[in-house]
Amino acid sequence: MRISPNLLPMLVVALVVLALYWPIMYLVNIPVAQRALDTGAALPCQTAFECASQLRSPVLPSPQQLWGGFVSLMFPLDSPNAIPLNAAVTALETLVGLLLATLVGLFFAVGIVASRAFERALLPWIVASQTVPIIAIAPMLVVVLGQYGVQGWIPKAIIAAYIAFFPITIGIAKGLQSPDPLALDLMKTYNAGSWQTYLKLRFPASVPYLFTAFKVAMTAALIGAIVAEISTISFQGIGKMLAENSRASDVVAMWVIMLASAALGIFLVAMVGWLERLLTPWRRAQVAPRPKARVAGREVGA
Amino acid sequence: MVFPNGTVALKEANLEVAPGEFISLIGPSGCGKTTLLRLLADLIQPTSGQIRIGGKSPEEARKSRAYGYVFQAPTLMEWRTVLANVMLPLEIMGFPGPERRARAEKMLALVGLEKFARHYPWQLSGGMQQRVSIARALAFDPQLLFMDEPFGALDEITRENLNLELLRLWRETGKTIVFVTHSIPEAVFLSTRIVVMTPRPGKIETVIPVDLPQPRTFETRETTRFFELATAVREALRKGHGYEVAE
Numbered sequence: 001m002r003i004s005p006n007l008l009p010m011l012v013v014a015l016v017v018l019a020l021y022w023p024i025m026y027l028v029n030i031p032v033a034q035r036a037l038d039t040g041a042a043l044p045c046q047t048a049f050e051c052a053s054q055l056r057s058p059v060l061p062s063p064q065q066l067w068g069g070f071v072s073l074m075f076p077l078d079s080p081n082a083i084p085l086n087a088a089v090t091a092l093e094t095l096v097g098l099l100l101a102t103l104v105g106l107f108f109a110v111g112i113v114a115s116r117a118f119e120r121a122l123l124p125w126i127v128a129s130q131t132v133p134i135i136a137i138a139p140m141l142v143v144v145l146g147q148y149g150v151q152g153w154i155p156k157a158i159i160a161a162y163i164a165f166f167p168i169t170i171g172i173a174k175g176l177q178s179p180d181p182l183a184l185d186l187m188k189t190y191n192a193g194s195w196q197t198y199l200k201l202r203f204p205a206s207v208p209y210l211f212t213a214f215k216v217a218m219t220a221a222l223i224g225a226i227v228a229e230i231s232t233i234s235f236q237g238i239g240k241m242l243a244e245n246s247r248a249s250d251v252v253a254m255w256v257i258m259l260a261s262a263a264l265g266i267f268l269v270a271m272v273g274w275l276e277r278l279l280t281p282w283r284r285a286q287v288a289p290r291p292k293a294r295v296a297g298r299e300v301g302a
Numbered sequence: 303m304v305f306p307n308g309t310v311a312l313k314e315a316n317l318e319v320a321p322g323e324f325i326s327l328i329g330p331s332g333c334g335k336t337t338l339l340r341l342l343a344d345l346i347q348p349t350s351g352q353i354r355i356g357g358k359s360p361e362e363a364r365k366s367r368a369y370g371y372v373f374q375a376p377t378l379m380e381w382r383t384v385l386a387n388v389m390l391p392l393e394i395m396g397f398p399g400p401e402r403r404a405r406a407e408k409m410l411a412l413v414g415l416e417k418f419a420r421h422y423p424w425q426l427s428g429g430m431q432q433r434v435s436i437a438r439a440l441a442f443d444p445q446l447l448f449m450d451e452p453f454g455a456l457d458e459i460t461r462e463n464l465n466l467e468l469l470r471l472w473r474e475t476g477k478t479i480v481f482v483t484h485s486i487p488e489a490v491f492l493s494t495r496i497v498v499m500t501p502r503p504g505k506i507e508t509v510i511p512v513d514l515p516q517p518r519t520f521e522t523r524e525t526t527r528f529f530e531l532a533t534a535v536r537e538a539l540r541k542g543h544g545y546e547v548a549e
Contacts (some may be wrong), residue, residue, distance in 0.1 A: 039384070080428065081530045088466065106319050130350075141448050149494060180375070182373045182374070182375055183377045183379075185345050185371070185373070186373065186377050187394070188344075188345060188364070189343060189364065189369070189370070189371040190390075190394045190395065191364055191367060191389045191394075191395075191451065192394045198393050200393065200394060201379070204379065204382075205379075205381075205382045207381070278379070282380055282382075282422045282424070283380075291376075
């Protein structure tokens with residue numbers, strides 16, 4: 001994989017944020033530390049400045065606290081309370097959710113493209129399905145699925161799929177409709193059947209659109225999975241860790257888990273980009289403008 | 303030919319094409335030349351009149367894969383290599399694998415692009431892309447070739463080179479070609495007969511036989527006869543109010 005030309009500017013921004021973080025952290029934590037000292041709490045520090053980086057419930061955790069929290073939450077790697085195993089479960093839910101969403105999206109997209117009646121009858125409902133807050137559906141879905149013996153990570157994957165299928169449906173439908181009218185005429189001159197037209201023209205043409213949709217859907221599915229974990233009874237997953245530490249008011253741990261889930265999201269989206277480069281070799285060095293998919297009224301660049 | 307919105311696209315169009323001919327349809331935009339070609343190819347259906355292609359209706363001809371069609375744009379599949387693009391009709395028509403490859407390679411050699419078989423379309427110039435699309439149209443060896451302004455988007459120099467190459471292809475393969483253009487020199491240089499069409503409603507104004515000797519070369523364009531024929535076409539276009547006259 002080639003190194004992005006954006007790497008250096010990105011690193012500069014990271015350094016600037018880090019440089020600003022320290023003074024801001026002291027600024028917001030010192031009053032809290034002063035109050036703690038004033039109440040005479042037993043603290044391992046004497047001055048407010050010193051205490052600011054060691055508070056149990058800081059406004060902003062100090063970098064050394066974050067590092068300490070990171071180390072204690074990462075190891076042992078196979079601990080049921082550590083990040084790696086829980087992140088893996090959340091990633092599994094997200095990926096299975098995305099797979100389910102792709103199958104459903106493919107079905108809806110082909111229906112929308114193939115039949116005007118199907119589009120008129122179902123598209124409004126597909127759009128409407130996305131207006132229901134996921135947090136309202138998740139607990140109900142888990143209870144209902146539980147009655148059929150579906151438990152554990154599977155309901156979370158289904159909830160992830162519920163959010164992710166929409167951008168995928170729209171993306172594939174856009175892609176299936178992307179071939180030039182002349183290309184469709186060309187298939188007609190070959191007397192190609194409609195299945196052949198899908199196989200040789202419409203599906204390959206939709207691949208770049210599919211990957212654009214995947215990048216949006218991946219983030220959505222991850223949010224869906226974490227929200228599902230938080231809002232239902234969970235024994236594994238990033239969401240379960242967030243819920244637990246929220247109840248324990250462990251600010252440092254919540255920060256670490258939040259950063260870990262961000263890293264997981266970046267990793268999953270990067271994986272889509274990597275897969276895209278692998279599967280669409282004809283686009284590797286192309287300078288032609290990439291397709292844009294319109295998702296829920298906003299332009300989503302490729 | 304009347305479109306659903308009531309526009310009469312094509313009125314009097316009586317024409318007979320013999321096997322092995324190179325026929326050009328020429329006329330200004332809106333004269334129905336592309337419509338006529340699309341009617342022949344069964345991409346649209348006539349509201350009245352009759353078309354026979356080797357005794358068959360256009361639909362039968364299309365279904366028996368009697369013709370190859372070259373569009374204004376190359377319409378190559380960007381995800382397919384040049385070779386795979388030429389193999390596309392062969393895949394759809396169910397040719398066996400090894401034969402597909404052999405035929406596609408032969409066709410690429412015919413248009414002089416055998417070295418680019420593994421390239422992707424975007425790596426080729428516009429002229430090369432259009433040559434690939436000609437190779438693709440010939441891959442399944444149809445007797446008829448329909449070409450709709452295939453060189454319209456190319457620069458003059460490339461266009462003249464491709465004209466020569468097309469004539470060579472025509473001689474070597476013995477195909478019947480129906481060629482749509484709005485370039486007078488191109489029509490005169492390529493054709494055995496030129497069908498001059500005029501707009502509103504589209505109709506055939508006249509048919510001009512081209513008696514320039516074969517094989518034609520770059521020098522053909524500089525002969526007196528070439529200019530005489532070009533003038534004849536130009537006058538036929540003017541006679542049918544083929545020019546937009548500023549009022």
